[in-house]
Amino acid sequence: MLIFDELKWEPSERWVRATRGGTTVVDSKHPVLVREPGLPYPTYAFREGEVRTDLLRPAQSPPADGPHAGSTVFYDLHLDGAVVSNAAWRYPAQDLAGYIAFEWFRHPETVLEHWYEEQEEIFVLPRDPYHRVDALRSSRHVRVEIDGRTVAESYRPVAVFETGLPVRYYLPPEDVDLLSFEATETRTHCPYKGEASHWSYRGEDGPARPDVVWSYQDPLPAVPQIEGYLAFYEQYAAVVVDGVKAGG
Known part of the structure; x- marks a missing residue:
């Protein structure tokens, strides 16, 4: 960047x-x-x-x-x-x-x-010729917790490396407790990945947390690996990669 x-x-x-x-x-x-x-x-x-x-x-x-x-x-x-x-x-x-x-x-x-x-x-901005996005299939162990509860765990994430941003891990929906989340109307756009849909966390007892998960259901051709996979905002969820908390 x-x-x-x-x-x-x-x-x-x-x-x-x-x-x-x-x-x-x-x-x-x-x-x-x-x-x-x-x-x-x-x-x-x-x-x-x-x-x-x-x-x-x-x-x-x-x-x-x-x-x-x-x-x-x-x-x-x-x-x-x-x-x-x-x-x-x-x-x-x-x-x-x-x-x-x-x-x-x-x-x-x-x-x-x-x-x-x-x-x-x-969408959003011109594509920067000096900006790179690589989506790589991985076998890292990724566990996601919200309020101390495991809501996702996977050994088959897609790691997205993007210039100037932290690594994001996208998990297959089969490895996410989808019953804990509810789709919202929020849509965001990225010039490199496309339009993202969002989900809120419903929790077991606590109040809902809005838009904690996002996913590209129809990503741009440069990143087909993340189609339908889900990623978590680290300010709302603890993303633990190979035993180490991301961003920590």
Whole structure:
């Protein structure tokens, strides 16, 4: 995971498109991958000619705190009768003067609804070419406890090694006490693994603990090994690997 103390950028050869309400707002085969100071993830900037600049107007209330590496030029997006404030901006670097960048998935408001690299939809953030995810089948002994009770135990986990993150162990559902968990409506997205479903712990006597387990039921092609497997948030569950508590 690369983190810089100054603005950095490099060209990308990926074909990037973004849409809102069925309208293509960005269609670029010459994007620039930009890394802002202090941030662990990149974003894209696009040539003016590859952006629907006719849908952009100078921002009515630009942010005063100089986000995005001190950017001061912001645009509101006007589309289908709606206005999305501060949806796009220009970076202050002279070499990026002819480029425009967009917010991705700003909460609670969506800026551009769908992003694509080539023909694949991507989620949350651009995929970082320096970020790696390896899902490896393992024979480590993994035991999971919640409130002192064993809720999962496996000798056949999938260990996921991801740049800048602790190792996560995904367990087959057959090795998890599924009756102790209840599906929730929570969905989260990862640009490298896909959409995750979540489950809450019901417990035997105590109150439910929300969203302690997650699983990718239809993971992205890079990590097929974790399909349907379950992983546990270590702040809610004790994950013990070969007798050693993970994160301890």
